[in-house]
Structures are given as C-alpha cells and as structure tokens.
C-alpha cells in the first residue's frame with residue numbers, strides 16, 4: 001500500500017460491497033461502491049430511503065465491515081472506528097446522563113489525553129460549544145434542551161475531536177425548517193474555518209446543493225451503488241437567498257431531482273410525488289428565506 | 298380534584314388499616330386455639346410492651362453484671378496489685394430486639410456480598426455473549442432452588458470448612474448469610490445482564506468511535522444506562538433475602554427473628570401467639586423499610602431524578 005498523501009487520495013472508498021445476513025440468506029445492500037474524496041471537500045450522499053446511505057457512512061466510520069473492498073484514509077486502510085472519523089448520528093446520540101459540556105469533555109479527554117493541559121481542554125471544549133452557539137446552555141443535560149440544541153452539541157462533540165473526516169448522518173433531518181437553516185449556515189461557516197473533509201447524508205435536495213462541493217446520488221437497493229456524481233460549481237461563501245436564483249443552483253437542483261424521481265424513482269410514486277416534492281421545496285425555500293430575514297433583523 | 302387526591306393519599310390508607318384492625322379485633326377472639334383465643338391488636342400491643350420491658354430488664358442485668366465484675370476486680374487489685382483480673386462477657390438470653398439486629402445484620406451481609414458478586418458478573422455477562430452463554434444454564438438451574446434445600450448443604454460445608462479456634466463470626470451467622478447470598482444472587486445477575494445487554498446501539502457506537510477503554514466504557518456508558526435495571530434486580534434480591542433469612546433462621550435455629558418465632562412456637566405459652574404476631578408485624582415493617590432504603594439509594598444513584606420510582 002502506498003503512503004503518498006496525494007491530494008486526490010485523501011479518502012478512497014474502493015469497490016465496497018456488503019452483505020447483511022438475513023433469515024433468507026445474505027442480503028447485498030451495497031454493490032461495488034466507489035468514491036474518491038479530496039481533502040477539505042464537502043460531499044453529500046443522497047438517495048431514497050433504505051438504499052444504503054447510512055451503511056456507506058458506517059463503513060467509512062468503521063462501524064460496519066465491508067464484505068468486499070475497503071476504505072483507505074490517507075493511505076491507511078480503515079478497519080475499526082476511531083475519533084479521526086467523527087460521526088454525528090442521526091438522533092444526536094448524546095449520553096443522557098451528562099451535560100452538554102460533559103458530553104464534549106468525554107470526547108476531548110479521549111482524544112487529547114496527555115496532549116492538552118486541563119485548562120487547555122476546558123478552553124477547547126468551550127470553544128467548540130461556542131462554535132455551535134451553545135455557550136448559554138453548556139451545563140444542561142440533553143433532556144433539558146431542544147432537539148436542535150442536542151444536534152448542535154452532537155456536532156460540537158464531533159468537531160472537538162479534530163477529525164480528519166466528519167461524517168454526518170442526516171444531521172438536520174429531525175429539525176424544523178428554521179432551525180435547519182440556522183444549522184446549515186453554521187455548518188458552512190465552521191467548514192470554511194476548519195477545512196474538514198465532510199461526508200453528509202441528506203434527504204433534502206436544497207440542503208445538498210447549498211452545502212456540497214459534490215453530490216453523490218445513490219441508486220436504489222438492493223445492491224445499491226453510486227449512480228451519478230454531480231459537481232456543484234457555486235462560489236463560496238454561499239448565501240441561500242442569492243443562491244436560489246443562480247442558474248447553476250437551479251441546474252443542480254434539477255439534476256438531483258431528475259435523478260431521484262425519474263431515473264431512480266420508485267415506479268408507483270414517480271409521477272405524482274415529483275410535483276408534490278417541488279411544491280414542498282418551494283415552501284421550504286420561503287421558510288428558509290424568512291429565517292434569514294429574521295436573523296438579519 | 299384536590300380533595301380527592303388528599304383522600305387517596307392519606308385518608309384511604311388510614312381507613313384501610315383501621316378496617317383491618319377492627320376486623321381483627323372482632324374476629325380474633327372467636328378462634329380459640331390450644332393456647333387460648335387468638336389475640337387481637339390490643340393484646341398484641343401488650344405483648345409488644347412486654348417484649349420491650351424484657352429487653353430493658355435484660356440490659357439492666359447486663360449492666361449490673363459488668364458492674365459487679367468491675368467492683369470485684371478493683372477490690373482484688375487493692376488487695377494484690379498483681380492479681381489476675383479478667384472481665385467475662387455477659388451471656389444472657391438474646392431478647393427480641395437483639396434478634397432483630399442479628400437478622401438485619403445477617404441479611405445485609407448476605408445481600409451486600411451477593412451484590413458485590415452479582416453486579417460485576419451481570420455486567421460481564423451483559424457485555425459478552427460468550428460469558429452469558431456460559432453462565433446462563435447455571436443461573437436457570439440454581440435460581441428456582443428453595444433456600445430450604447440450600448441450607449443443609451451450606452451448614453455441612455460451613456462446618457467442615459470454617460474451622461478456626463477463634464472464629465471472627467459465629468458459624469450460625471456464616472451459614473445464614475451464605476444461604477441468603479445463594480438465594481438472592483440471581484435476580485441481580487439476571488436484571489443487570491438484561492440492563493447491560495440492552496444499552497442503546499447508538500451509545501455503543503459513540504463509545505466505539507471514541508475508542509473508549511473497556512473500563513471507561515463500563516463507567517461512562519454501561520453503568521449509567523443499566524442503573525435502573527440493576528436496582529430493580531437489587532430490590533428483588535433484597536426482598537428474597539429477607540424472606541429467605543427468616544425461613545433459614547427458623548429451620549436451622551440460627552439466631553435471629555426466625556429463631557424467635559420458632560422458640561415461641563415451641564414454647565407454647567399463652568403469650569406465644571401474641572409474640573409471634575408481634576414478630577410477624579416487625580418482619581413486615583423491616584422488609585418494607587429495607588425496600589424503601591433501596592429506593593432512596595436508587596434515587597441517589599439515578600441520573601434521571603425526574604423518573605417516577607416506585
């Protein structure tokens with residue numbers, strides 16, 4: 001195995017297939033997934049529910065083992081989970097018995113044991129909570145804060161590990177449109193500051209286009225694979241209101257929708273749901289717009 | 298609404314107890330046994346006072362006994378400073394209240410030892426399918442065994458193994474405590490195992506991503522998640538422990554409340570039935586107090602103070 005840190009070889013997902021054992025025999029969820037991700041790149045994975053997006057992320061995280069193929073990060077094969085590939089789980093996964101601060105502390109102590117002094121660790125924990133605007137509720141437990149706040153703490157915990165790759169599994173999926181817009185903006189700022197490599201799973205076409213450098217569109221399972229990859233050539237920093245009018249934005253959105261609902265739509269829902277989805281997206285844009293206006297006010 | 302609440306929490310239990318006492322007082326004299334009529338609550342209370350008086354008398358006797366020895370010794374020393382003076386321990390008959398303390402001490406010893414074995418074992422079994430498969434058949438086999446079956450084995454083994462010229466604990470105490478231990482081990486092991494095995498997959502993944510050491514994983518993730526189930530197990534165990542102990546003391550004639558009941562039964566005086574009823578009520582009250590104590594402990598250790606514990 002070569003250890004050249006060629007930019008293009010930062011993260012390599014190579015011929016990954018996975019079989020899950022089921023009572024009816026092995027179920028091939030993924031078949032020959034290939035993906036090459038550059039350092040500092042923001043990649044979204046989009047696809048229909050159950051196609052295997054979480055499975056891809058779990059394989060990169062090291063939580064699942066690929067049946068065939070493998071993942072290589074900076075020239076080393078991924079064979080177990082580790083803090084250099086921090087995960088933000090879909091349902092926040094904070095330890096309910098620890099405060100926001102303590103949740104981040106657990107991660108920081110684990111990663112920086114012997115590298116940072118006590119005071120430095122404290123400053124670092126507070127800095128990361130500050131990044132996600134959680135200073136005011138740092139010493140509250142998860143059951144005392146809202147869903148959006150929990151998700152932010154989850155992100156702070158992941159960021160605090162200074163991961164080489166940040167893995168986000170539908171991080172804003174369970175949130176209302178307003179909160180989601182806020183967190184998307186924070187995510188863009190943080191990523192611009194820190195330059196992490198990010199892989200984010202999403203169901204939301206606008207979210208994917210707004211945040212990503214590239215959008216990976218997955219085909220439906222079983223034996224799902226990468227169907228198409230879309231480059232998003234939008235300038236950064238991106239402002240959601242300005243973006244919405246750019247032809248490139250509209251092109252990307254259209255391309256993703258076309259992939260999802262025409263080429264890989266489920267037959268029974270392909271035609272009616274396309275219209276419905278468009279309507280919902282329009283609504284989503286208005287809400288997002290409002291959120292930006294209220295934020296500016 | 299509010300009056301209803303007050304009625305339910307305070308008045309209803311009070312009325313329940315009053316009704317019970319009334320039925321008891323009226324019904325008891327109608328049952329005539331070889332030891333006379335069954336005593337009602339009033340007579341039972343008299344017996345209780347009798348037991349208190351007996352206890353105080355015994356304490357007085359004990360104090361007098363030591364004082365007499367002191368006096369004798371000081372006199373002996375006055376005559377001959379080199380006199381060999383000793384204080385012999387008092388060996389009077391244990392009173393009802395002595396027996397209560399013996400029982401509580403014994404049950405706590407057996408229970409605490411059982412907890413010290415059961416909780417770590419349950420944690421390991423919950424974390425490792427292999428360990429679970431290894432010990433599960435044994436648990437299923439031994440769990441239903443009655444304390445009365447354990448007792449002879451424990452007695453014989455303790456007699457054979459626990460031999461020392463100056464034993465720290467009486468053999469009877471060791472036997473009772475071990476029997477309690479053997480019977481109350483199982484609910485804690487089973488519940489701890491279930492609690493540990495059902496830790497949320499997400500939290501386990503967090504632990505893996507952080508590469509927590511085994512020990513940190515147990516401390517930060519396993520124990521807090523499993524605390525409710527561990528306490529469920531401990532409370533079941535303590536309940537069993539208390540029941541088992543009384544039975545074991547009766548059967549083995551080991552000091553404690555069980556022996557008190559047995560002695561009174563053998564005694565067969567006109568006071569016996571009343572005294573046994575006093576013992577039954579005290580046994581019930583102590584069992585209740587032990588369970589409340591565990592609940593307080595659980596409140597103390599539980600991270601979720603808002604959870605309704607009952």
Ligand SMILES: Nc1ncnc2c1ncn2[C@@H]1O[C@H](COP(=O)(O)OP(=O)(O)OP(=O)(O)O)[C@@H](O)[C@H]1O
Pocket residue numbers: 020021027029047048049050051052053054055056221
């Ligand atoms: N541990 C497992 N055992 C068996 N089958 C599994 C397992 N994990 C996932 N699968 C199957 O693999 C397929 C992909 O699952 P995955 O969770 O990756 O989907 P997803 O794209 O993340 O869906 P969603 O968008 O709903 O989260 C599904 O059909 C699922 O049933």
Ligand SMILES: [Mg+2]
Pocket residue numbers: 053054055169
């Ligand atoms: Mg998923």
